[in-house]
Amino acid sequence: MARKEDKQKAIDMRKKGMSYSQIKEKLGISKSTLSGWLYNMPLSEKRIRELRDNNPIRIERCRNTKMAKRETRLKEVFGKVSKDVGTLSKRDLFLAGLFLYWGEGTKVQRGAVTLTNTNPAMLKLFIKWLELMNVERKNLKVKLHLYSDMNVKKSIDFWSRELKIPISQFRKSYIKKNSSKSITYKNGFGKGTCCVMFDNRDLWEYITMGLKYISQIS
Numbered sequence: 001m002a003r004k005e006d007k008q009k010a011i012d013m014r015k016k017g018m019s020y021s022q023i024k025e026k027l028g029i030s031k032s033t034l035s036g037w038l039y040n041m042p043l044s045e046k047r048i049r050e051l052r053d054n055n056p057i058r059i060e061r062c063r064n065t066k067m068a069k070r071e072t073r074l075k076e077v078f079g080k081v082s083k084d085v086g087t088l089s090k091r092d093l094f095l096a097g098l099f100l101y102w103g104e105g106t107k108v109q110r111g112a113v114t115l116t117n118t119n120p121a122m123l124k125l126f127i128k129w130l131e132l133m134n135v136e137r138k139n140l141k142v143k144l145h146l147y148s149d150m151n152v153k154k155s156i157d158f159w160s161r162e163l164k165i166p167i168s169q170f171r172k173s174y175i176k177k178n179s180s181k182s183i184t185y186k187n188g189f190g191k192g193t194c195c196v197m198f199d200n201r202d203l204w205e206y207i208t209m210g211l212k213y214i215s216q217i218s
Contacts, residue, residue, distance in 0.1 A: 011038065098129075112199055140198055141198070156170055159191065
């Protein structure tokens with residue numbers, strides 16, 4: 001009786017366009033048995049193409065192939081742009097930092113040379129730029145903006161290690177209590193937003209006038 005019920009279920013599934021593999025997975029019936037039951041119920045060519053295109057193994061292989069091609073292509077592009085850029089001179093670094101600050105730095109708070117970002121590489125460039133202008137790392141201050149479900153100590157340790165700035169130079173972190181479940185740090189970098197600060201009126205004015213000059217000649 002059970003065998004008869006399984007056969008009817010298999011027939012119903014086949015009518016819905018399911019493959020032998022899909023029916024086997026649902027009912028636990030061997031493909032040889034299904035072949036005997038369903039020999040007169042072939043799938044249309046259109047349905048066969050749909051099953052082939054939606055096959056998880058095929059999709060994964062296709063994804064891996066595309067990924068490998070993309071990585072190879074990007075490696076070649078990286079090699080080309082590396083040759084085009086070459087070694088950065090002090091002037092190159094100065095201009096790069098000035099443009100970085102123009103886009104990301106704080107400009108309205110007089111005397112505060114500050115850059116905030118989630119990307120360690122960007123903040124490292126900012127610090128290197130400051131050092132080019134004779135700012136010592138020991139005079140920098142750091143403040144983190146974190147979410148309430150983040151580990152404060154681990155975040156501070158991460159940024160201290162990445163930026164090579166001792167924890168003693170970190171100010172108290174700002175902790176954001178987020179009530180919206182749709183907004184979460186897990187969608188972003190995951191180590192919080194880092195603010196590197198140097199309070200100096202003369203440097204702030206120098207940078208501000210540098211940005212004014214660039215805006216006039218660009």
